[in-house]
Amino acid sequence: MISFDLSELGVSGPILLLLGLLSLASVSVLATRILALWGVGKGRVERDEMLEKLARGEVVAVPEKGPADRVLNRAAALLEKGVSVEVLTSEMEQHGNAESHVLYRGVRFLELVGMIAPLLGLLGTVLGMIQSFRSLELAEGAANASILAGGIWQALLTTAAGLVVAIPALVGAALLTARAEVGATQIERTMVGALTSARRRMQK
Missing domain, CATH: 1.20.58 (Methane Monooxygenase Hydroxylase; Chain G, domain 1)
Structure with missing residues (x-):
């Protein structure tokens, strides 16, 4: 040795x-x-169910196990306040970008x-x-x-x-x-689903 x-x-x-x-x-x-990223891809089925309920006008909330769940809950809270699709889109972009940025934390340090x-x-x-x-x-x-x-x-x-x-x-x-x-990807998918649900909800 x-x-x-x-x-x-x-x-x-x-x-x-x-x-x-x-x-x-x-x-x-x-x-x-x-x-921190271990379960980042989980909960897709539950979010899809919540998006369907959101489109029907129901009050929804999912356990915040990951960033996509937080994005969905944020969208649900905004819709309950009666915001427009334009305002919802802007808020979702800002919130989604912030959550996505957090996901890549530590990568630059390891690359350095x-x-x-x-x-x-x-x-x-x-x-x-x-x-x-x-x-x-x-x-x-x-x-x-x-x-x-x-x-x-x-x-x-x-x-x-x-x-x-x-x-x-x-x-x-x-x-x-x-x-x-x-x-x-899950955040983007949730954002698109939330906006689609919002449009369906307002058409009723």
């Missing part, structure tokens, strides 16, 4: 520490957002981690290589190959660490985007 002390890695040590902090942050964001982690790893490797060759120069030929090799593998460690941090972050960003798109 390979063990090392960050203080022994010279300039590469702080970069490894920073990569470790980025890894912890990205894992925390990913876990939090996965839990996925982009900068390999660059930080490369920076650590370059700085470590500079340090190793500088030590070789100062030794004026007295340093042996094993000492140089030890400095090089320590420097390359930051590149590997950067990739280890970046790959899960990018995979997590893709997973969150897929779940957010499911939720956004």
Whole structure:
């Protein structure tokens, strides 16, 4: 088993520490957002039933398990106040856009981690290589190959660490985007259904 002390890695040590902090942050964001988006696509049948009741003029409300449910309840509340279709459309667009924006929270951060982690790893490797060759120069030929090799593998460690941090972050960003798109589709579907129900309701 390979063990090392960050203080022994010279300039590469702080970069490894920073990569470790980025890894912890990205894992925390990913876990939090996965839990938040877990049931984002559920409740479609219940919402369809509520939309039918809404079109018949009944007072409806669904348990707010996700953003689409909140959009539907908002539409029902506005219709109970007797707003016009134009006002309802404007309100639904604003509310739907706000809910959709929340769905993508955390994705940009994970994408940012996925982009900068390999660059930080490369920076650590370059700085470590500079340090190793500088030590070789100062030794004026007295340093042996094993000492140089030890400095090089320590420097390359930051590149590997950067990739280890970046790959899960990018995979997590893709997973969150897929779940957010499911939720956004449900919001859009609910908005269209609410407007259709409103027009049917006003025609009666």
